[in-house]
Amino acid sequence: MRVSIYNIPIEEVLSQVRARRVLLQLPDGLKPYAIKIAKAVQHYTGGEVFVSSGGCYGPCDVAVWEARRISADVIVHIGHAPSPHAPSGNDIKIIYIEGQIIADKSHVLEMLRRLPKDVKRVGLAYVVQYRWLVGDVVQHMRCKGREVVIGPRGSRCAYPGQVLGCDYTTATHIENEVDAFLLLASGTFHAIGMQLCVKKPVFVLDPLGNDLFTVEKDVESYLRRRTARLAKLKDAKRVALAIGTKTGQLFLHEAQLLAQYLKEEGKEVVFVTFDEFYVERIGNFTEVDAYVVVACPRIEVPGGIWGRPVIPYDEILTALQFEEQN
Amino acid sequence: MRVSIYNIPIEEVLSQVRARRVLLQLPDGLKPYAIKIAKAVQHYTGGEVFVSSGGCYGPCDVAVWEARRISADVIVHIGHAPSPHAPSGNDIKIIYIEGQIIADKSHVLEMLRRLPKDVKRVGLAYVVQYRWLVGDVVQHMRCKGREVVIGPRGSRCAYPGQVLGCDYTTATHIENEVDAFLLLASGTFHAIGMQLCVKKPVFVLDPLGNDLFTVEKDVESYLRRRTARLAKLKDAKRVALAIGTKTGQLFLHEAQLLAQYLKEEGKEVVFVTFDEFYVERIGNFTEVDAYVVVACPRIEVPGGIWGRPVIPYDEILTALQFEEQN
Numbered sequence: 001m002r003v004s005i006y007n008i009p010i011e012e013v014l015s016q017v018r019a020r021r022v023l024l025q026l027p028d029g030l031k032p033y034a035i036k037i038a039k040a041v042q043h044y045t046g047g048e049v050f051v052s053s054g055g056c057y058g059p060c061d062v063a064v065w066e067a068r069r070i071s072a073d074v075i076v077h078i079g080h081a082p083s084p085h086a087p088s089g090n091d092i093k094i095i096y097i098e099g100q101i102i103a104d105k106s107h108v109l110e111m112l113r114r115l116p117k118d119v120k121r122v123g124l125a126y127v128v129q130y131r132w133l134v135g136d137v138v139q140h141m142r143c144k145g146r147e148v149v150i151g152p153r154g155s156r157c158a159y160p161g162q163v164l165g166c167d168y169t170t171a172t173h174i175e176n177e178v179d180a181f182l183l184l185a186s187g188t189f190h191a192i193g194m195q196l197c198v199k200k201p202v203f204v205l206d207p208l209g210n211d212l213f214t215v216e217k218d219v220e221s222y223l224r225r226r227t228a229r230l231a232k233l234k235d236a237k238r239v240a241l242a243i244g245t246k247t248g249q250l251f252l253h254e255a256q257l258l259a260q261y262l263k264e265e266g267k268e269v270v271f272v273t274f275d276e277f278y279v280e281r282i283g284n285f286t287e288v289d290a291y292v293v294v295a296c297p298r299i300e301v302p303g304g305i306w307g308r309p310v311i312p313y314d315e316i317l318t319a320l321q322f323e324e325q326n
Numbered sequence: 327m328r329v330s331i332y333n334i335p336i337e338e339v340l341s342q343v344r345a346r347r348v349l350l351q352l353p354d355g356l357k358p359y360a361i362k363i364a365k366a367v368q369h370y371t372g373g374e375v376f377v378s379s380g381g382c383y384g385p386c387d388v389a390v391w392e393a394r395r396i397s398a399d400v401i402v403h404i405g406h407a408p409s410p411h412a413p414s415g416n417d418i419k420i421i422y423i424e425g426q427i428i429a430d431k432s433h434v435l436e437m438l439r440r441l442p443k444d445v446k447r448v449g450l451a452y453v454v455q456y457r458w459l460v461g462d463v464v465q466h467m468r469c470k471g472r473e474v475v476i477g478p479r480g481s482r483c484a485y486p487g488q489v490l491g492c493d494y495t496t497a498t499h500i501e502n503e504v505d506a507f508l509l510l511a512s513g514t515f516h517a518i519g520m521q522l523c524v525k526k527p528v529f530v531l532d533p534l535g536n537d538l539f540t541v542e543k544d545v546e547s548y549l550r551r552r553t554a555r556l557a558k559l560k561d562a563k564r565v566a567l568a569i570g571t572k573t574g575q576l577f578l579h580e581a582q583l584l585a586q587y588l589k590e591e592g593k594e595v596v597f598v599t600f601d602e603f604y605v606e607r608i609g610n611f612t613e614v615d616a617y618v619v620v621a622c623p624r625i626e627v628p629g630g631i632w633g634r635p636v637i638p639y640d641e642i643l644t645a646l647q648f649e650e651q652n
Contacts, residue, residue: 023599031610035564035596050569050597053607065391066599069571070578238361243376245395252396270361271376273349273392275601281379284357 001040003033005208007100007132008078010040017095019047019074023067025056027079041076055276057296058164059083059096060156060248067092081128081158087248101129101186103207108133109140111205114212115182119203121147123178125163125171125194130184130207134161137184137205149174163190166297168197175200191215192222193298225302229290229309230319236289236309238268242282244295245273251313255294258313261320262292279305292316327366329359331534333426333458334404336366343421345373345400349393351382353405367402381602383622384490385409385422386482386574393418407454407484413574427455427512429533434459435466437531440538441508445529447473449504451489451497451520456510456533460487463510463531475500489516492623494523501526517541518548519624551628555616555635556645562615562635564594568608570621571599577639581620584639587646588618605631618642 001010006029024041026034031051038049050070052063059080064087067075074093082096115122122141126134138148150161151170157163161170163183171181171194180201183191191204192215205212233239239262243255259269272285274295282291283305293299294313301310327336332355350367352360357377364375376396378389385406390413393401400419408422441448448467452460464474476487477496483489487496489509497507497520506527509517517530518541531538559565565588569581585595598611600621608617609631619625620639627636 028610032612034566034598034611035594035613038596048597050599051611053568053598053600053610055607065395066571066601069391069573069576070569070599240360242379243396245392247395250395268361270364271374272360272379273376273396274379275392276607278604281381281602284354284379285360285377286358287361 001037002102003030003037005102006030006129007102008037008097009099010037010097011044013095013097014041014044014076017045017074017093019045019072019093021070021072022047022049022074022076023063023070023072024049024051025054025061025063025075025077025079026051027056030078037078045074045076047072047074056080058166058248059086059158061246061296062087062089062094062248064089064092064094064247079129081131081162083156083158083164085156085248098128098131100132101208103130103133104210105133105136107210108205108207109136111210111212112137112140112144112182115141115146115203116180119146119180121149121178123149123151123171123174123181123200124184125151125161125168125181126184127164127186127190128158128162129186131159131162133184133207137182141182149177163194165190165193168194171198188215188218189298192218195219196222225300226315229304229311230315232304232309233290233292233311233316236267238270238288238290240270240272240282240285240288240291241313242272242274242277242291242293242295242310244277244293244299245275246295249296251294254313258292258294258316261316282310327363328428329356329363331428332356332455333428334363334423336363336423337370339421339423340367340370340402343371343400343419345371345398345419347396347398348373348375348400348402349389349396349398350375350377351380351387351389351401351403351405352377353382356404363404371400371402373398373400382406384492384574385412385484387572387622388413388415388420388574390415390418390420390573405455407457407488409482409484409490411482411574424454424457426458427534429456429459430536431459431462433536434531434533435462437536437538438463438466438470438508441467441472441529442506445472445506447475447504449475449477449497449500449507449526450510451477451487451494451507452510453490453512453516454484454488455512457485457488459510459533463508467508475503489520491516491519494520497524514541514544515624518544521545522548551626552641555630555637556641558630558635559616559618559637559642562593564596564614564616566596566598566608566611566614566617567639568598568600568603568617568619568621568636570603570619570625571601572621575622577620580639584618584620584642587642608636 151174154167154169156167477500480493480495482493
């Protein structure tokens with residue numbers, strides 16, 4: 001089924017599935033097509049379909065609790081590949097439908113020319129929406145005399161070469177074997193995440209934006225923001241640990257360890273829970289000087305909340321490791 | 327314990343309670359004092375305290391699922407009185423702490439003078455935050471020669487005379503016995519809701535705003551908005567039924583009945599679920615022409631979402647009843 005810029009193999013995946021009631025999770029880009037998609041899901045599963053209005057950030061973000069609340073027996077989660085780290089639904093069946101972002105393949109192959117000539121050994125990585133392009137991209141680069149290396153599967157990913165916002169190990173594994181990386185992805189989010197993990201240059205091929213680019217400047221500006229907010233955290237007296245409660249993104253133990261660390265640093269700490277991160281809600285805790293977000297890493301609020309820094313918890317862990325090493 | 331404009335009897339209520347882990351629900355006005363309140367709750371219960379960042383709209387809005395996600399054994403819900411309609415937490419103990427809004431009692435009694443002289447028989451109603459004023463207000467009015475009538479307890483309320491956004495039956499029960507109503511409340515929300523239910527005038531005494539006023543104009547403008555959005559719904563081809571999944575506010579059966587009705591009217595319907603109502607999220611379903619919100623009644627989005635009407639489901643039920651009667 002083609003919807004907007006996506007190919008979604010709904011029939012292929014769901015034709016054998018029977019459901020009584022389905023909770024359908026769509027990435028935001030597909031919500032404008034909810035009626036069409038819900039109809040197809042209803043048609044193939046026979047179930048009554050409810051579409052979640054919530055975000056759908058990664059294969060770990062499975063709306064198990066929401067499904068329980070409406071007594072759904074099946075969750076259809078569109079846009080991600082199943083992760084070995086994804087939560088189990090217990091009594092609720094979870095079905096992933098990957099979805100491809102449609103792009104002009106010949107343009108994509110043409111853009112490969114713009115990869116500098118001295119990049120002989122290319123480490124190839126991709127977000128799952130562009131997995132369908134991988135075979136052709138590899139073949140094309142090999143024909144042009146480049147060596148292509150694809151790293152092993154990261155522990156949170158479904159495929160070798162695949163990256164997630166929280167898993168770039170497919171790249172770090174092969175860093176020493178390559179001159180540079182080529183990442184098939186749109187936007188800068190994954191590219192910045194990957195460039196933070198490897199020292200070799202990352203070239204982003206964006207099939208949707210028809211562009212090939214690097215993100216050094218974005219990484220520099222991200223690092224400046226990180227340094228600034230960690231400095232502000234140092235001065236903070238009262239800190240809220242904002243703990244996300246989404247299934248698959250609930251890190252209570254980490255929150256408790258961080259609370260202990262912050263208390264040892266002389267800070268007052270309060271635990272605050274949230275489902276989706278809304279500045280308007282988290283911002284209500286106006287007595288605190290800083291927020292540390294324990295949830296999906298890299299929820300970034302660049303300017304902070306009304307001047308108070310918002311620090312993804314993994315940035316503190318990174319900073320601590322750095323201190324330990326030095 | 328006094329916090330901001332509230333008296334909250336934390337010690338009185340919690341001194342006998344033991345907890346392992348507490349989910350603390352605060353109205354937004356108390357979130358700036360979360361650290362102080364969380365400390366008190368921790369002190370009396372001995373439990374590890376997590377503060378929910380979510381809204382806390384009425385005694386039925388108990389964050390049972392959020393408590394389950396973090397394995398809390400006790401929910402402390404501040405700001406409402408326990409409702410007979412409130413959900414059970416099953417394995418999770420739910421404790422309500424009412425909270426008084428502090429006001430100058432002598433000013434309040436003085437304002438009673440502004441109630442027109444011809445109002446001889448007064449129906450008294452209040453939101454629970456002002457329950458502590460009721461005795462004095464009644465006594466004062468009786469001394470001044472007025473008759474005071476307090477209606478019986480509505481089925482969702484804890485006390486005779488108490489109103490909730492979804493329960494004004496304490497007033498409708500005594501409408502024929504009084505010349506007018508006096509409502510102890512702040513703002514216009516409850517006053518509009520009450521004035522919609524009764525034909526006698528409602529005078530609002532706002533202890534916080536130090537004011538006594540009526541809401542005819544607000545009611546008129548509300549009714550104009552309601553008429554306009556119901557007219558827009560009539561023209562809508564595609565309708566999203568936005569179903570709130572909060573415990574105590576989940577009305578699946580009503581949603582299904584409404585879907586059937588809308589389909590019989592020739593409309594396409596899609597079920598959309600939400601936890602808290604955010605225009606930014608619900609607005610993502612851009613293909614629909616109208617939204618019907620099945621949740622806490624009177625979630626109002628006066629201008630609709632980018633021109634598309636947002637209709638509280640009880641307004642449709644009211645309109646249907648009206649059609650049936652005529």
